[in-house]
Every structure is written in structure tokens, then in C-alpha cells.
Amino acid sequence: MSKPARTRNTLLNRLMNPKFIMVYATIVVFLLIYTIGALLYGDKGFTTLRTFLNLFIDNAYVGISAVGMTMVIITGGIDLSVGAVASLTGMFIAYGNTILGIDPFICIAFSILIGVALGLAMGAMIQYLKVPAFIATLTGMFFARGVCALISRESIAINHAAFNELAKWRIKIPDVKPLAYVNFNVLLFIVMILIGAYMLQATRFGRNVYAIGGNEQSASLMGLPVNRTKVLVYGFNGLCSVLAGVAYALYVKSGWNLSLQGAELDVISSAVIGGTLLTGGVGYMFGTLFGVLLKSVIPALITFNGTLLSWWAKIGTGVLLLLFIGIQRIVVSASARKKL
Amino acid sequence: MMRKRMKLDTERITKSKLFWAIVAELLILLVCLIIRPDFFSISYQPSSGMLYGSLIDILNRSSEITIIAMGMMLVIATAGTDLSVGSLVAVSGALALRLMRWDLDLYPTPGDWSITPLYLVIAASLGACLLMGSFNGLLVSRWNMQPIIATLILMVAGRGIAQVITGGKQMTTMFSPFKFIAHGSFLYLPMPVIITAAVILVIYLSTRRTAFGLFIESVGVNRSASRVSGLNARRIIMTVYMISGFLAGISGLIYSSRIISNDSNNAGQGYEMDAILAVVIGGGNMAGGKFNIAGTVMGSLIIRTIITFVYYFGVAAEAIMVFKAMIIAVVIILQSEPIRRMLEKRSRMRRSIQGGALHE
Amino acid sequence: KVAFSQIGQESDWRTANTDDVKKAIVDAGWELIYDDAQQKQENQVKALRNFITQGVDYIVFTAIVTTGWDDVLAEVKEAEIPLILIDRLPETSFGNDDWYTCYFGGDFPFEGYKAGMWVKNYFESIGHKGDINIVRLSGTTGSDPQIGRTKGFDEVVAANPNMKIVYDQTGNFTRAEGQAVMEAALKAVPKIDVLWAENDDMALGAIEAIKAAGKVPGKDIIIIGCDAVKAAFEAIVAGEMNATSECTPLMGARVVEVIKGLEAGQTFDKVVHPVEYVYDMNGGIVIDDDGNVSLKAADHINERLY
Amino acid sequence: MTESVILSMQGMEISFPGVKALDRVDFTLRSGEVHALLGENGAGKSTLIKCLTGVHRMDAGRIMFDGSEISPSSPQEAMKMGISTVYQEINLCPNLTVAENIFIGRQPMKRSQIDWKEMNRRASELMERFNIHIDVTRPLDIFSTAVQQIVSIARAVDIQAKVLILDEPTSSLDENEVDRLFRVMEGLKKEGLGIIFITHFLDQVFRIADRITVLRNGQLVGTFEAGGITKLDLVTRMIGKDMDAIYNLKRPDVAKDAGKMLEADRIGITGGTVGDISLHVKEGELLGFAGLLGSGRTETAQMLFGVTRAGKGSIRKQGKTIRVRHPIDAIGQKIAFCPEDRKRDGIIGDLSVRENIMLVTQGRRGLFRPMSRQEQVQLAEKYVKLLGIMTPDIEKKVGELSGGNQQKVILARWMATDPDVLILDEPTRGIDVGAKAEIQRLMIELCGKGVSVLFISSELDEIIRCANRILIMRDGEKAAEVPGGSTTQHEILSIIAGEGVQGGVA
Numbered sequence A: 001m002s003k004p005a006r007t008r009n010t011l012l013n014r015l016m017n018p019k020f021i022m023v024y025a026t027i028v029v030f031l032l033i034y035t036i037g038a039l040l041y042g043d044k045g046f047t048t049l050r051t052f053l054n055l056f057i058d059n060a061y062v063g064i065s066a067v068g069m070t071m072v073i074i075t076g077g078i079d080l081s082v083g084a085v086a087s088l089t090g091m092f093i094a095y096g097n098t099i100l101g102i103d104p105f106i107c108i109a110f111s112i113l114i115g116v117a118l119g120l121a122m123g124a125m126i127q128y129l130k131v132p133a134f135i136a137t138l139t140g141m142f143f144a145r146g147v148c149a150l151i152s153r154e155s156i157a158i159n160h161a162a163f164n165e166l167a168k169w170r171i172k173i174p175d176v177k178p179l180a181y182v183n184f185n186v187l188l189f190i191v192m193i194l195i196g197a198y199m200l201q202a203t204r205f206g207r208n209v210y211a212i213g214g215n216e217q218s219a220s221l222m223g224l225p226v227n228r229t230k231v232l233v234y235g236f237n238g239l240c241s242v243l244a245g246v247a248y249a250l251y252v253k254s255g256w257n258l259s260l261q262g263a264e265l266d267v268i269s270s271a272v273i274g275g276t277l278l279t280g281g282v283g284y285m286f287g288t289l290f291g292v293l294l295k296s297v298i299p300a301l302i303t304f305n306g307t308l309l310s311w312w313a314k315i316g317t318g319v320l321l322l323l324f325i326g327i328q329r330i331v332v333s334a335s336a337r338k339k340l
Numbered sequence B: 001m002m003r004k005r006m007k008l009d010t011e012r013i014t015k016s017k018l019f020w021a022i023v024a025e026l027l028i029l030l031v032c033l034i035i036r037p038d039f040f041s042i043s044y045q046p047s048s049g050m051l052y053g054s055l056i057d058i059l060n061r062s063s064e065i066t067i068i069a070m071g072m073m074l075v076i077a078t079a080g081t082d083l084s085v086g087s088l089v090a091v092s093g094a095l096a097l098r099l100m101r102w103d104l105d106l107y108p109t110p111g112d113w114s115i116t117p118l119y120l121v122i123a124a125s126l127g128a129c130l131l132m133g134s135f136n137g138l139l140v141s142r143w144n145m146q147p148i149i150a151t152l153i154l155m156v157a158g159r160g161i162a163q164v165i166t167g168g169k170q171m172t173t174m175f176s177p178f179k180f181i182a183h184g185s186f187l188y189l190p191m192p193v194i195i196t197a198a199v200i201l202v203i204y205l206s207t208r209r210t211a212f213g214l215f216i217e218s219v220g221v222n223r224s225a226s227r228v229s230g231l232n233a234r235r236i237i238m239t240v241y242m243i244s245g246f247l248a249g250i251s252g253l254i255y256s257s258r259i260i261s262n263d264s265n266n267a268g269q270g271y272e273m274d275a276i277l278a279v280v281i282g283g284g285n286m287a288g289g290k291f292n293i294a295g296t297v298m299g300s301l302i303i304r305t306i307i308t309f310v311y312y313f314g315v316a317a318e319a320i321m322v323f324k325a326m327i328i329a330v331v332i333i334l335q336s337e338p339i340r341r342m343l344e345k346r347s348r349m350r351r352s353i354q355g356g357a358l359h360e
Numbered sequence C: 001k002v003a004f005s006q007i008g009q010e011s012d013w014r015t016a017n018t019d020d021v022k023k024a025i026v027d028a029g030w031e032l033i034y035d036d037a038q039q040k041q042e043n044q045v046k047a048l049r050n051f052i053t054q055g056v057d058y059i060v061f062t063a064i065v066t067t068g069w070d071d072v073l074a075e076v077k078e079a080e081i082p083l084i085l086i087d088r089l090p091e092t093s094f095g096n097d098d099w100y101t102c103y104f105g106g107d108f109p110f111e112g113y114k115a116g117m118w119v120k121n122y123f124e125s126i127g128h129k130g131d132i133n134i135v136r137l138s139g140t141t142g143s144d145p146q147i148g149r150t151k152g153f154d155e156v157v158a159a160n161p162n163m164k165i166v167y168d169q170t171g172n173f174t175r176a177e178g179q180a181v182m183e184a185a186l187k188a189v190p191k192i193d194v195l196w197a198e199n200d201d202m203a204l205g206a207i208e209a210i211k212a213a214g215k216v217p218g219k220d221i222i223i224i225g226c227d228a229v230k231a232a233f234e235a236i237v238a239g240e241m242n243a244t245s246e247c248t249p250l251m252g253a254r255v256v257e258v259i260k261g262l263e264a265g266q267t268f269d270k271v272v273h274p275v276e277y278v279y280d281m282n283g284g285i286v287i288d289d290d291g292n293v294s295l296k297a298a299d300h301i302n303e304r305l306y
Numbered sequence D: 001m002t003e004s005v006i007l008s009m010q011g012m013e014i015s016f017p018g019v020k021a022l023d024r025v026d027f028t029l030r031s032g033e034v035h036a037l038l039g040e041n042g043a044g045k046s047t048l049i050k051c052l053t054g055v056h057r058m059d060a061g062r063i064m065f066d067g068s069e070i071s072p073s074s075p076q077e078a079m080k081m082g083i084s085t086v087y088q089e090i091n092l093c094p095n096l097t098v099a100e101n102i103f104i105g106r107q108p109m110k111r112s113q114i115d116w117k118e119m120n121r122r123a124s125e126l127m128e129r130f131n132i133h134i135d136v137t138r139p140l141d142i143f144s145t146a147v148q149q150i151v152s153i154a155r156a157v158d159i160q161a162k163v164l165i166l167d168e169p170t171s172s173l174d175e176n177e178v179d180r181l182f183r184v185m186e187g188l189k190k191e192g193l194g195i196i197f198i199t200h201f202l203d204q205v206f207r208i209a210d211r212i213t214v215l216r217n218g219q220l221v222g223t224f225e226a227g228g229i230t231k232l233d234l235v236t237r238m239i240g241k242d243m244d245a246i247y248n249l250k251r252p253d254v255a256k257d258a259g260k261m262l263e264a265d266r267i268g269i270t271g272g273t274v275g276d277i278s279l280h281v282k283e284g285e286l287l288g289f290a291g292l293l294g295s296g297r298t299e300t301a302q303m304l305f306g307v308t309r310a311g312k313g314s315i316r317k318q319g320k321t322i323r324v325r326h327p328i329d330a331i332g333q334k335i336a337f338c339p340e341d342r343k344r345d346g347i348i349g350d351l352s353v354r355e356n357i358m359l360v361t362q363g364r365r366g367l368f369r370p371m372s373r374q375e376q377v378q379l380a381e382k383y384v385k386l387l388g389i390m391t392p393d394i395e396k397k398v399g400e401l402s403g404g405n406q407q408k409v410i411l412a413r414w415m416a417t418d419p420d421v422l423i424l425d426e427p428t429r430g431i432d433v434g435a436k437a438e439i440q441r442l443m444i445e446l447c448g449k450g451v452s453v454l455f456i457s458s459e460l461d462e463i464i465r466c467a468n469r470i471l472i473m474r475d476g477e478k479a480a481e482v483p484g485g486s487t488t489q490h491e492i493l494s495i496i497a498g499e500g501v502q503g504g505v506a
Ligand SMILES: Nc1ncnc2c1ncn2[C@@H]1O[C@H](COP(=O)(O)OP(=O)(O)OP(=O)(O)O)[C@@H](O)[C@H]1O
Pocket: D016, D017, D019, D021, D039, D040, D041, D042, D043, D044, D045, D046, D047, D048, D088, D390, D391, D400, D401, D402, D403, D404, D405, D430, D432
């Protein structure tokens, strides 16, 4: 009697798992675009480590938010409030510190409280009142933006010694020119990605998230804590939005009620480009990491070009977006064909 | 028997989402009435030949969103979304102005003239939007791209295209036939209201008087099963995005005719969200399925009423957001299934108590 | 190499501004690196970082928002790249002002002030007695021009008790919203004498709303805008608008002048405002405390290119 | 016998809009017994289970479990208390691996991390117990319905519980799998579990059940000792009328000179699992398909209908070569196909019964010739009556019907198109005895009108009883073709098992 062939559980085998195809496709496209950039603008400094690290520095806040968003999207939901909540965080810190003279770290704690509470509230609305996530979080977004505007309509600078210290803190990479460094935001981004990946991969909570995205009704019949998980996911996303807001505040050291408008679309598309399916059930943190990088390499390319009219830049962004998704599709379908 | 039927009907009415949308709209209007009764005054305006009043404004200014929402409604019914509509509004306007003026480098004083005949202007604008709609449709139906991402492409690029068309300039025209689209009147009503009514009628006839509506809903609920049942799911999805693009084009013509110029930067800004909101308030399900034309129109009216309310009473415009959030939250929560079921249970209980009392 | 970081393209005025600066730089024979931030502060920060990486020689910068530039501007300073600010002057916490070379841009409060003076003196000139009911369409709340122009106009209102602002709402600097807000204002406010729109686009939108209400713009309601774009001149000549307070987007010449000067080792005043006028139908209305008068729009319409 | 009562439900009541699904139902379960729950489609069996496990909130009634009163508010709670359930529709997550589906929510942990290795190992072991040899690290959705069903059973069985509920676990299993399941059930019974077993296969009931409870229209008919009631008696009680006529079905008569209606010549999927199938069916003939799970019956049917494209071979209808690349083509050729996976390819859940029935007919008429409301209602009502679909009215959402009734709606949809060729992939799955007989009668009646029927079923006796010819498939290929009627179940089984004694048919 022939024993069925056991697949060996080697690292290679695990990495070659077909479920990671989308992630690999993203990485391939990223490398491709990066190479193109290097060929075109290598002489202008596109290939320097600094440019590469700038991708992280300039997009850390998007990435931090995308960690929570990835989780939300895996449950089959969506959260449009992230930009507004991050902006609100900035307002809290700026207004609290500059106008009211409160320690910015207390403001951050307060923001976390509010952000998580808003997230949980939206989650509860979605889960218990069966309001579509799109609408529940859209109201959340209007609400947060409205509160921003009510706090102040002018941008407020943040000027606090410890806060400035944190913003300025950086690890310099030795022996490279031009100067390259990693700052607090980048570390926060990487740490959040790792935490997110750990949660999704190694905890029951994370697996429940996938199960809910696969089929919510089934998950509930299988006896999983669907309600609790989903509400918590939105709460966690609220936390991520606040942290993104903190990162953004560190980045620009001010609060403005109109900041981060449309950031939610950046965050969502980063996650989706990284291979997360909006229908739920599929997505990986490392995919999201590369999604963020991929999404941020476009503006970098366009700036390096430096001659594009604003409108051509917009069209260019669209075309590049189309290009990625096209290539991603081709990579995925090619490997799918090979499998058969 | 007769009584039972009537009871059933009232039950059905209170259970429908449309009912709650209407209730919400009436409540907002009631608040207006209490604050200032003259909000409701409608008079005849001889100089423009139409009725004049805040209620007319609500109808008039909701047209852009209502028209777009009609397309969005069909797209949502197939379990999609179309984020590009706002940008298409800009494209349509830009193309129209470009065709009428055709003078990128000069700024001659605008007058009652046009380089291109109006029908060509309209055909070209709508045609371009139809084309862009089919681009969306292609990506979604053929390439199986996720609708949000697929339409994000044109959402970003669309405004760029609009600016390329006009060289980034805002051009004004005084061409009176074009002005008529938004400022003219018919049957004492502003033209946009008439156009909107026509669009609603056409959408109604083409979805409810043919099998198109059923097919859309079927594909939206279960694409795989619809395919097995012999529906050409791809073609249906494609068509729906084309309709959405086309209607965005109409909306864009109204918008640019209103301001008798193009505005590639601001035209249609945020329309996609408002349209989606209107559809959902009207009872549409983002996951696809049944759509409700009357509900969607109601949703659009609610949104416009809130804005008009804010303008009319001079409330700080920043409050629009908070206002919108609160009113929508209330409407949506009232419409939500658990709450409706609760209300229903309660009314049933009350009825059974009454029934018991009757027997004694 | 000259790098130029622009806010985005939100209006015609901005387009004219961008075109003028870019053209001037290119015409001067320098290499231009241009970045459009598409209304996002973060994009501008990215662009500035990028300019540093690319090692440009000068940076021309229009800040989308007043605050939040400390870090990146410190980096610019560190890299010893001369910074030329135009249109908007950001606030920083640097304590001194040697982080930028010079600033060139409109004096927003003064623009508002001139508009207010024009209204006051216009009504005096036609012998109007009693209250002047003013509707204000303000710009995007929180933006520099909105804050400045509102402040300047309010100064005049405060000094003249017969000038009353009866309705005040934002029109976000766009034609469509200017129109919709004016439409509501016409119904909510029984008597309107003056419309003061904080930019021309809103005024042009409002004109259509006024017509639809059966009133004659420019006669029944006196309309004054701001910016002085060509479309406003046309409206003034056509008699549908009364005046506009200039805010010039033409900054390219000054930018080139500064850079050339810097190359030659000159220094410049930190803050310079362009000379701006008020244009109206007939001219001759006093618009400031020095007795300067408004110009007749019809005489200048042909020199307007934007 | 001194079995103690572990679970008792008294006076259970629940109503949905338009139906009273349960009306004062009592039910008791002893530990160490298998208690069968029977009734027609829509009788309320699944609903009773769902009330017990907290999916639905009952309107009235008391549940005693293990000596104390409980009122579970969610499946999660019920599971914690020791009630493990396999629901009727397969309720698993298609995106997760087989192993995860078995262990989700109770994964083995190591240092507060999920121990994936251990989990996969145990999952493999468990699947071997059911003689399924698959890579448990592959996502569930690539496996067939049967495998999925076994996965969900494996999950329920592995949970340490006091009560195990199986709602139609055997509907898509073949004989071997059923045997294996029963062996597992016997084992659990010995351990003292109480098992509730819902099925429409009366043979199976008599094989394993100790007691039987019958529901009809949401009301309790009675509880019987399995030894004290005959099959016929049981059917009569379930359906409420005498139905012995159903066992006297006659195979369709095929005219000697009947032409070939549909022929397939060496069709197959390039690079796929099924290849080289040739078959034909004559006018008015009923061709049965037998085979093990995954033998490729479904894929063959899907090729004939254009759901999956046949990469090679040709298909002829009435002598003319036809191209079927999309179901539209097949429908145009008057072929109808009632798919196996009802949830995915069949029902359109949010649409009403009426709309579901008229859908294909309307599709054929095209966009611009819509059926009038009256026509639609007539059509729907005709088939609701013909097939005995239990629904309060034709505007009810199909998704809210009981499983069996959903199946009937799909059947109605295809019958309404008046086809020449009707392909039925497991049409009798999850359907009660009465309705099953009704469907068989309908098939034969259709054959009498000249329709050719291709009938796929995992129930051999059903095929043997009805089919003129039986096509037996093995491993994606045609293994044999035998005449119906004269062939016995045993003969077919031996062909199916054939030379390929693979895996380990114990
Ligand atoms: N969620 C629901 N909403 C409305 N009605 C429902 C719902 N679930 C079940 N019903 C109705 O309750 C009745 C009983 O259904 P149930 O699923 O319990 O039947 P069943 O005995 O399991 O039938 P089958 O053998 O076909 O599975 C049916 O008439 C059905 O239409």
C-alpha cells in the first residue's frame, strides 16, 4: 500500500506556497519599477540608500495605518475613517500642547483612547446594527473631520522639547553618502508590521480574522467569537490610525484639520496592491509592506522626473497604478497556469 | 380578509428602507419649518420663468448627485463601486468647454458663441465619459480587478486628463444654448430637475421594464450561479460601468453649465462618496443585490437638504460634516435590520395585546 | 538647478502662478525641477527631501499650510540651499529668520482692507445713506488668504458702523459653491447691498445665482471680488461685477531677479509684497489711507493674460 | 438500559415571517444513543438544531442540558458547553487550509503561539481515519464537496463534546464514506456521547439509529424506538399520507429507433483531471452516472454544459456538432444543468423564489422581452405546486428556504426552460423521501416526453432503479457502461473498486 507522499516541510516548500503569489508579484513589480527608476534617474541619486530609506521615512504613517487596514480588509470590511482619525490625533496633540499647554504624550494617550473608542464604536455599529462598513466608517470619517474643524481651522505648530527630540531622533547608517538614516517613525512602522504579522500568523485571534473574511456565517457557526473579533479589529485599526497620526505629527510637527485628506484611499490601495483582497479572507502583512513601498515609489519617480506638469503627474500615477496591477495579474496567472 | 391585507401592507411599508429615508427627510424639513417657515415659500420668478424657493433649490442642486447615484446604484447592485465618477464630471465639463472655446492660449472675452455646435459638444463629452466608463468596466469584468482599485485609476488620472484637455485653464462661456442646460427652465422647473427626472425615468424603464434590473441583481448576488444560469455576467458588469460613466458625463455637463465654465480641480470633488451614500441610504447593499430607485433619489435629496439647511441658516460650514455624520448615522441605524426587527416585535406584541383585549 | 515645489492646482490663479514662475525660470536658462504636491503637505515634504537628495542649487517654495515645516526646512538649511518663499509665508520655531532668503507674495490683510475701503468709499460716492448690508463669501476656512482677507475687511467694518455683515459663509474658493451659497443667502437674507467674495471665482459663481433670483448683479447688489483675474475684468466690463481687489500671481520675474542677485552676491529684504490695485468700472474710488484710487478695469483688461 | 437523559427540549417554538417553523416541539436525547430526526423538507429539523445551538433565538421553550437549564445565545457558547454540530450547509472557511478548518478556534498552542506543525500532523491523522489522503495544508476550496463535508464532520467529531449533532452529514458521501462515518459514530456512542442524526436516507436510519423522532410542518409527530417501526410506517408518518406507490417506479421506455440526442466524443480538460470521456444519450433515455467521490462526474457534466471549457474532443447534439464554451451556448441548445454545489452555482440567495425560477427562462428570452409580472407569477406558482416547494409565498427570499426546498427551486428553474437534455448533478441531495420519489417520477415523466436526462447520483439504488444505462466513472475516466435494472449494486461496486484498490479500502 502506497503511503501518500507527505510534503516536506522545508523552508523552501513553505515559501513556495501558492498562497503567497500575490505577495511575490508585488515584490517583483516593486523591483521592476525600482530598476526602471534606477536606469532612468540613477545619475540623480535614485539608487542611493537615502532615496530608498526616504521611501520608508516619507510613508511610515501610511504603512502604520495600513497594518490595521489590512486586518480590517481581511475580515471583509473597510475603514474610511483612518485619515480623519489620524488628522484628529494631530489636532489633539497640536491643540492640546500648543494652545492648552498639556504634555504631548498625555495628548497622545488621550488620542489613543478616543481613536480606539471610535474604532470600537464603528465596529459595534457594523457588527451589531449590521450597518455596512463603508457607511459606518464614512460617518466616522465625517465625524472625526468635523471635530477637527471644530477644534481649530488653522494649522497649529507643535513645539515641545521632548516631542521635538523624538522627531529628530535618528539612527544614522554609517559610511554612506549622501547621509542616510532611520528614524522613530520607520521603526514604529516596522514594529507594527511585525506585530501585525505575528497577530495574523501565530494567534487564534489572527486566524479568526481570516476565518471571518472567508465566510463570516460559517465562522460564527464554527463557534468562533465573530462579534468580539470584528469589533476588536476595528478597535485595533483605530489604534493604528492614531499611531499613524502620531507618526504624521512627528513628521510635520503640526496639526491641521485638512491634513491627510484622501489618505484612506492611499492606505487602502497600499493594502490591496500588496495582495489583500477586498472581498476578505486573503492578505499578508509583508504584502502590505511592499504595497506601501510600491505605492510610494510612484511619487518618488515623478518627483525625480521633475518636469511633469501636475496633470501629467496625475495621469502618470494612474498609468503606473494600472501597470502594476496588470503585471501583478500576469505574474499571478502565469504561476497559476504552471501549477495546473 | 381585506383587513388582513391592509395590515400586511402597512407592515411592509414601515419595514422598507425607503420609508425611513422619507421619514428622515421629512424630519429635517420639519426642523426647517419650525425654525423659519419662509424656508418653504415658493414663488414664481418671471425673469427666469420658473419657480423660486429653497425647496426648488434642493431639487435643482441635488440633480448632479441624483444622476450619478442612478449609475452608482446599478454598479453597487453588481457588488462593485465606481470611484471615478467625480473625475469624470471634471472630464466632461473640460471637454465641453474646450470644444466650445478651442482657444488655449488666448483669452478672448467669452460671448454667446461656440466653435462647435452644441450637439457635438454634448455628444463628445458624453462619448468620452462612456469610453472611460467602459475602461472601468473592462478592468472589472475582464481583468477581474477589484472595483475600488480599478476605478481608483481613473479617479486619479481623470482629473489629470481633464486638465490636459484644457491646458489646466478655467474657461468661461456665455453660449446661451449651453447655459440653458442648467439655467433654462421647462414647465416652470429648472432644466436640471427635468433632466434628472428624465434620467430616472429612463433608468426605471430600462431596468424595471426589461429584464436588465433582474440580471444586474442576480449577478450582484451570485455571479457564479448567474453564469451557470446563462447570464453573460461580464457583459452585464461592463454595461453597468458604462452607464455609470455616461451618467457622470451628464452630471458634468450640468455642473459646468451651472458655472458656465469648467473647473477641473473642483468639479465633482467628493461626488463618489455622496453618490454611494445616497444609494445606501436608499436601501442598496454594498455587497450587491437589490436596488431601489426611489430610495436612492430620496437619499440624494436628504444629502442636499442637509447642505441647503446649513447654507440657509448660516451654520458654520465646518458643521456640515458633523451634521451629515449624525443624520446619516441616525437614518442608517433606524434602517438597520436588528433595530427594525426590534420595532417590529414590539408592534407585534402591542397588536397581540390589543387583540386579546378585543376578545374579552 | 532650480527646484520649485508648488501646492497643487486648485484654481486658475494657481495655474497662472505656476506657469509664470516656471516660465521665468526656464527662460532664464536654468534647469527646472518642478513638483506638484496635489494639495498634500506630506507630498511637499517628500518633494523638498527629494530636492535635497538631487542636490539642487535653489528651492522655490509655496507652503500649502502655515505650520509643520520645521524639520524639512532645517534639512534644507543644513544642506545650505537658498530658499525662496513665494505666495505664502510659513511659520517656524527657529527663532530667527535666516532659514529663508526672502519672501515675495501678496499682502492678504491689505487686500481685504482695500476691498473694504472700496465698498465704504463707493457707497459714499453714490451718496448712499444708512446701513450697508454685506454678504461675505469667505474662502476655504483656515487658509492664509481667507484669514488675511477676512481680517483686513473686518477692520474696515469695525471702523464703519453702518457696514453690516449680515451673512457669512464659506464658498471654498470655488465657483460652484459660491453659487450655491449665494443662492441660499438670497433666500435667507431679505436685503443685500453688497457681496464681498474673497476670490473672483466665488463672485463669478454668485453672479449666476443673483441673476436666477431675478436681481441685477452689479446694480441691485454691488459685487466685489478679489484676485483680479481676467474673467473678473470681463464681468466688470460687462457691468455684472463692480470691483476686484488684485492679488497678483506673477512672481516669476521676482524669483529670477532674486536668484540672479544671489549669484551676484546681493542680499534682499526678507519680506516684499508686490504692488497691487483695485480695479472697478469707472476707477477713482479711494482705496487706502494714502489716498490711492482704484483703476478702471476696461483700461487694463488687455494686459491681463490669466 | 440505563441511559440517562443528557438533553431535553420542551415546548420549542419559533416563527419566521410567514411561517411557524417550530410549534411546541419536545425532544429528548440520552447519552450513548443515536437519535434520528426525520421529516420532510422544511419540517423544521435544522431550525430545531439552530435553536439548540443559539443560532436562532427561540420564541418559547426550555432546554435542559446535562442537568441544568441553558439558553445558548451563540454557537460559540453551545460549543463551549459541549454541543458540537455539523450544520446542513457546509459551513467552513474556503480560504483556510483543511487543517485550519478542523482546528480553528482550538488550535494546539506552543509557547502561546499556534503550533502549526502539530496542527497539520493531527489534521492529517484525522483525515486518514476517514480514509482521505490529502495535503491538509492546501486551502479547502480546491477540494470537492464531499471532502469538505468530511472535513466538517472531522472537525465536529474531534471536539470533545457531550452531544454531537449531524445535520445531513451523508448527503454527498458515497457508501464507503458513510460506512466509515458510521464506524466513527459507533465509537463515539460507546464513549457515551448522545448523537442527533438528521438524514433523508431511511436505510441509514435503520442501520444506526436507536430512536427516531419525526417532525411535520413544525410539529412533533412522535418519537419511536427504531426497532418498533417499519420503514413504510415511518414514511407515512413523515409525509402524512400513504406513499407506497413511489416504490413502483418504471424505468423510461426508450423507443428502439430513438436517435442520439447528445453525444460527446473523447472530451476532456487539457491538463485537467478528467480526460477522454465518450458518451451518448438517446432521446427519452435516462443515463445514470455512478462513481466514487472525485471520480470526475461533476467535471464531465460541467464540460457538457460549458461551465468549464472542454479543451479537447467534440460534442454533438442530434447529430450536429455544437460548441459549448459558456453556459449560454448550452442553454441555447436546450440543454439544462442543475449544478451540484447549490450554494455557489445554484441559488441566488437574495432574490425571491419567483425570480429564481424565472431567471433562466428570462435569460433565454433576452433582455428586451421581459416576462410580465403575471407570467412570472404563473410560472413560479406552477412549479411551486408541481414540486411541492414549501414556501409561504413566492416572494420569499430563496436563501431563507430550507435546504431541500432550495434544491427544488433550482430544479424548477431548469424545468421551466423546457429543455431537450437535462443534466442533473446530485439533484436529490438533501431531499426528503417523498420529494425524492417525486423528482424521480418527474425525470421519468420527462423522458417519456422525449427529454434525455443525465442523472448523477451517489446513491446507487436510485440510479439502478431509474436509469436505462449506467456509466461508471473511475479516476476521471470512463470505467464501464452497464445496463440499468439488470445490474446489481454489488456488480457496480466491484467495477468502481475495480483494479484500482488504492488508498486502503478496508
Ligand atoms: N432564516 C430564515 N428566515 C426565514 N425562514 C426560515 C429561515 N430558516 C428557516 N426558515 C423556514 O423555516 C422552515 C423550516 O426550515 P428548516 O430549515 O428547519 O427545514 P428542514 O426540516 O431542515 O428541511 P430540509 O430537510 O430541507 O433541510 C422552512 O419553512 C423555512 O422556510
